[in-house]
Amino acid sequence: xxKTIIKIRLLQLYRLLKDIGIFRIIFVILLFSFILYVAFLTxxxxxxxxLTTIVSAILLIAVHxxxxxxxFLSITVVNPYFIYVSEYLLIILPLFLICIVSFNWSELGxxxxxxxxIPLISFxxxxxxxxxxxxxxxxxxxSGSNYTINAKIPITSAYAFEWISGIRRNFLFLxxxxxxxxxxxxxxxxxxxxxxxxxxxxxxxxLYGECxxxxxxxxxGTNEFIFRKIGxxxxxxxxxxxxxxxxxxxxxxxxxxxxxxxxIISCFIQILSIIFKYGLFKENSDxxxxxxxxxxxxxxxxxxxxxxxxxIMGIRYYIKGQNNLKKYFNDYNS
Amino acid sequence: xxxxxxxxxxYGSYTVLNNLNIDIPGSAIxxxxxxxxxxxxxxxxxxxxxxxxSVGTVQYNSEGIKRNRIxxxxxxxxxxxxxxxxxxxxxxxxxxxxxxxxRWNNLFDLPLNKVIDDYSTGMKKKLALLGVxxxxxxxxxLDEPFNGLDMExxxxxxxxxxxxxxxxxxxxxxxxxxxxxSICDSISYLNNGKIQFTKDRKDFVTIExxxxxxxxxxxxxxxxxxxxxx
Numbered sequence: 001x002x003k004t005i006i007k008i009r010l011l012q013l014y015r016l017l018k019d020i021g022i023f024r025i026i027f028v029i030l031l032f033s034f035i036l037y038v039a040f041l042t043x044x045x046x047x048x049x050x051l052t053t054i055v056s057a058i059l060l061i062a063v064h065x066x067x068x069x070x071x072f073l074s075i076t077v078v079n080p081y082f083i084y085v086s087e088y089l090l091i092i093l094p095l096f097l098i099c100i101v102s103f104n105w106s107e108l109g110x111x112x113x114x115x116x117x118i119p120l121i122s123f124x125x126x127x128x129x130x131x132x133x134x135x136x137x138x139x140x141x142x143s144g145s146n147y148t149i150n151a152k153i154p155i156t157s158a159y160a161f162e163w164i165s166g167i168r169r170n171f172l173f174l175x176x177x178x179x180x181x182x183x184x185x186x187x188x189x190x191x192x193x194x195x196x197x198x199x200x201x202x203x204x205x206x207l208y209g210e211c212x213x214x215x216x217x218x219x220x221g222t223n224e225f226i227f228r229k230i231g232x233x234x235x236x237x238x239x240x241x242x243x244x245x246x247x248x249x250x251x252x253x254x255x256x257x258x259x260x261x262x263x264i265i266s267c268f269i270q271i272l273s274i275i276f277k278y279g280l281f282k283e284n285s286d287x288x289x290x291x292x293x294x295x296x297x298x299x300x301x302x303x304x305x306x307x308x309x310x311x312i313m314g315i316r317y318y319i320k321g322q323n324n325l326k327k328y329f330n331d332y333n334s
Numbered sequence: 335x336x337x338x339x340x341x342x343x344x345y346g347s348y349t350v351l352n353n354l355n356i357d358i359p360g361s362a363i364x365x366x367x368x369x370x371x372x373x374x375x376x377x378x379x380x381x382x383x384x385x386x387x388s389v390g391t392v393q394y395n396s397e398g399i400k401r402n403r404i405x406x407x408x409x410x411x412x413x414x415x416x417x418x419x420x421x422x423x424x425x426x427x428x429x430x431x432x433x434x435x436x437r438w439n440n441l442f443d444l445p446l447n448k449v450i451d452d453y454s455t456g457m458k459k460k461l462a463l464l465g466v467x468x469x470x471x472x473x474x475x476l477d478e479p480f481n482g483l484d485m486e487x488x489x490x491x492x493x494x495x496x497x498x499x500x501x502x503x504x505x506x507x508x509x510x511x512x513x514x515x516s517i518c519d520s521i522s523y524l525n526n527g528k529i530q531f532t533k534d535r536k537d538f539v540t541i542e543x544x545x546x547x548x549x550x551x552x553x554x555x556x557x558x559x560x561x562x563x564x
Binding site: 152158159161162164165168169208210211212213214216217218283284327330331332333334 | 399429
């Protein structure tokens with residue numbers, strides 16, 4: 001059974017790589033090589049550095065807490081624990097190899113313990129809430145429905161459904177964070193950094209493809225649709241930033257240009273997130289699997305040297321978005 | 335009246351509808367029945383203008399159909415996560431501000447202040463139907479509208495559609511012939527990408543027999559093969 005499951009996983013990985021295209025495969029390989037290189041440098045250090053173990057633990061806990069096949073496996077397999085262990089060993093395999101090459105046996109042992117211990121979290125006990133909490137910590141931008149509440153969101157525009165849904169999904173995380181941001185905006189640079197962080201979090205609101213009706217009712221053409229979407233969502237972002245900006249400029253007038261820069265970067269992050277959403281659009285589906293390219297571009301916005309990359313990618317994905325939305329506005333019988 | 339002439343619709347090299355001709359009368363409810371994969375949804379998507387026909391025309395009152403004259407309820411309905419029923423309907427309400435959501439909801443009794451994720455399958459169907467009705471358009475296309483609805487809601491929907499048909503052209507598909515017979519003014523049977531026949535209300539008595547006759551030989555052979563192998 002373990003062999004079959006591993007085969008299925010490898011097949012899924014193969015299909016995933018096949019789907020994402022050659023450009024993104026190269027990017028994934030480069031990113032993966034870079035991560036392994038950092039891991040190698042950390043593991044081979046003579047002084048003990050817990051970074052690899054901590055990152056691996058977070059990764060495995062996130063995978064284990066987020067997997068949706070637990071119920072399926074518990075019904076179909078006599079003892080799914082060994083399947084979990086073998087899968088996690090497979091995920092950690094590159095790090096095992098690095099440990100062996102670096103003769104770091106203690107790290108190897110710790111990683112093995114992680115693979116053995118983490119599947120126990122929800123296997124022998126009902127840790128449903130705990131695992132969801134961990135998922136919430138690890139994936140705050142796209143946290144699961146266990147953390148959503150039926151809060152009444154004071155947004156009156158029906159067009160801002162992404163904001164309504166996003167705030168509701170991340171309510172327990174976003175609201176305290178926003179209150180903290182407003183409260184500490186009088187301190188230098190807090191407002192600027194906070195606004196950029198907030199903007200990155202809000203970009204997670206656009207990780208779900210809406211249904212056909214919502215697109216057709218939004219606008220009458222692709223350009224009108226994208227510009228309207230950007231306009232409406234930027235309006236809410238600006239409203240959110242007014243108190244933070246006001247407090248910061250009143251208390252730290254000499255740093256106004258940092259605040260202005262943060263607002264511009266935040267708006268740019270929002271515009272790109274919306275453009276990438278429709279560039280990678282699929283109706284009624286979770287687009288977070290396609291969000292890697294968006295996240296990368298957000299990182300590039302934060303480094304001035306790389307600014308041409310998000311601009312060029314933004315134009316490319318805008319055109320892709322136009323093509324993706326065409327079918328909703330092309331009326332073949334009129 | 336919707337007039338479809340010589341319609342051919344393909345998915346790549348696979349032809350779903352071929353040389354399809356049909357007249358769908360106005361101020362009436364027209365039923366569309368057919369086997370799984372017979373092309374019902376493709377036909378509806380083509381009427382709606384979502385799917386481009388390779389050949390043929392679809393016209394409404396001798397003119398091309400503009401999509402904004404059609405309200406289309408698809409078989410499966412999707413909703414944006416973590417929005418309430420009210421927030422969902424508000425977007426439809428912008429198109430038709432005269433539609434009183436609260437008054438209309440008295441018919442379906444949906445908890446509109448709850449997030450849709452907590453709705454049952456039937457409640458989601460009712461909400462999607464309410465959205466489509468809210469648009470109040472000339473043509474109403476309902477693909478399997480009774481799926482997942484309880485008996486009471488099916489009855490209410492049927493009565494409602496009968497009342498609404500006066501100033502609309504309504505097209506309904508279903509796998510269940512009985513549910514169409516009770517409300518439709520005419521029913522077409524779609525088979526192998528073509529309209530096999532269209533029957534008016536007066537001929538509904540024989541429709542089941544005729545549909546069965548189309549497949550009689552095939553069914554007999556399959557049953558015979560199965561029983562023979564047992």
